[in-house]
Amino acid sequence: xxxxxxxxxxxxxxxxxxxxxxxxxxxxxxxxxxxxxxxxxxxxxxxxxxxxxxxxxxxxxxxxxxxxxxxxxxxxxxxxxxxxxxxxxxxxxxxxxxxxxxxxxxxxxxxxxxxxxxxxxxxxxxxxxxxxxxxxxxxxxxxxxxxxxxxxxxxx
Numbered sequence: 215x216x217x218x219x220x221x222x223x224x225x226x227x228x229x230x231x232x233x234x235x236x237x238x239x240x241x242x243x244x245x246x247x248x249x250x251x252x253x254x255x256x257x258x259x260x261x262x263x264x265x266x267x268x269x270x271x272x273x274x275x276x277x278x279x280x281x282x283x284x285x286x287x288x289x290x291x292x293x294x295x296x297x298x299x300x301x302x303x304x305x306x307x308x309x310x311x312x313x314x315x316x317x318x319x320x321x322x323x324x325x326x327x328x329x330x331x332x333x334x335x336x337x338x339x340x341x342x343x344x345x346x347x348x349x350x351x352x353x354x355x356x357x358x359x360x361x362x363x364x365x366x367x368x369x370x
Contacts, residue, residue: 237295237330239346239364244316245272246360248328248348250297251367253285263292266299266328268315280315282307283326295330316350316360325351330364340368 236251249267268280283290283299289308291298301323303309311321330346343365350358 234367234369236367237332237344237346237364238367239328239330239348239362240271241316241348241360241362244360245270245314246316246348246362247271247278248326248346248362249367250292250328250330261294263290263297266290266297266326268299268326270314280310280313281320295332297328297330299326299328301325316348316358318350318352318358322352322354323350324353327351328362332364332366340366342366 234251234254236249239248239250241247247267247269249269250263251265253262253264263285265285266283268282269278270280271278281299281301284307285291287302287305287307289300289302289305301308301320303311303321308320311319313320315323315326327349328346329349331344343363346362346364348360348362350360352358
């Protein structure tokens with residue numbers, strides 16, 4: 215009986231879904247917030263990006279979200295804590311081409327490369343602070359660089 219209960223407890227612990235994690239960042243010199251969240255399902259990879267949300271904190275309530283990028287629509291990918299969002303105006307989530315991102319319109323942006331100063335495996339608790347760099351590549355070849363302050367998001 216004890217062996218069966220121990221086995222059941224171990225299986226339950228192993229099948230518990232991972233906690234949500236990611237980063238909540240605010241640009242220092244621009245009206246831009248960036249949130250990135252990783253998958254919570256071990257099958258999908260808990261260190262793989264699921265969604266990136268761009269928003270403007272100065273816009274009225276209900277209109278702050280500028281764009282959402284998702285790995286399932288192939289507009290978001292990552293390597294560790296480096297996230298790459300591809301602006302694809304065919305998707306409703308990133309189709310508001312007239313919205314401003316770091317001083318330029320979303321429709322003029324090709325990619326947003328967010329590099330968070332973090333290495334998975336380091337002891338980086340919920341709420342820990344770090345920095346990030348967003349390199350925004352425009353369709354005409356120019357780039358905009360934005361420094362961000364980030365906080366580790368970790369559901370508990």
